Amino acid sequence: MKTLILYIDGLGFNRINKENTPFLHKFGNENSLIRLKTLLAYTGIENTFITGKWPNETGIWVEYIYNKNGIGNFLRIFPLHNKYLSYFYALLNYLKGSTFLSKFYNIPRRFFGVFNNSLKEGLWKNEYFHNKRFLYYSWPFFVINNKIKLDFIKRNDEYKVKKFIKKFDDNIDIYFLHTVDLDKASHEYGVNSENTLKEIKRQDEYASLIVNEFKSRFNDCKIVIWSDHGFLDINGFVNIEEKIKKFKNVDYFLDSTIARFWFKDADTKNRVISELNKIKEGHILNLEEKNRYNIPLNREQGEIIFVVEPGYLILPNFYQGIKGCKGMHGYMPDKADLDGIFLINKKLNRKILNMNEALGLLYNGSIQF
């Protein structure tokens, strides 16, 4: 059976309604629109979706972990901006066999050799795609049956949707497209800005266009539209760097909503913990919480993991730098409504789906419809 998997990055379940998303709303009513529970994670969300395994089963949770990075260490010496070095970083990783490409964002140069990517392979390397004829398009990768075409020119979703539709073909069974403009707009402008609302409407139109074209080409087909998370507006900042810059014997990674630390001595560790405990807008995760949120426990993820309360952004951080942004995700999912969607063209008796259950619904018959 021909299968379409449309992955709309950053479309919250709570954004689906008649006005914002007329197509998805109607299509959901006629079929099944299910709340897809999100995770306190970054890279780990889509990885859980496609592997059916939680981050603490795969070790894939956030993008960078505490692990030596030879390419990063080499690129550290070149006096170029992170933005340009990121191209070389991606290219060298690709030549080394990596199919999950990352950037340096605003990671300080002294940490280039200290942190490495947790994930090395693109989603299409996972079992779900094995022995299947597939098209996987998530920029910069355009992959047909494991044959990779790389495209480093920035493309918007409109371009990708057109290119994707043109490839509908009897010789391919699974079609996977990842759109990202809504994630970008929501970060930049915030949840309810005009630009973001316009982008939601555009994503709804893309979905309508793709689904209608797909149905007209292949009448017996499975259609899945899903998203990883929604968004919250940022209404406060937490400056962690300021509080820890006096300490020498600590390495740290400042994700946008998570701060992770590694220590070279016990005294520094105790002093950093006591600094972090003074911050009211967040806290250090205890073991019970790590288990509840399915966070891997190995040291590479962080000796100490600090998370901020919903609506706060760690600033400066290694992604947004010093500039910040207006919208964010990556909060404790039981404290904020950040769930995504799972829409499938079957009648299912489910209201809520866990991220690790989606894979069963992608496979035919492994969960009863």
Ligand SMILES: [Zn+2]
């Ligand atoms: Zn994002």
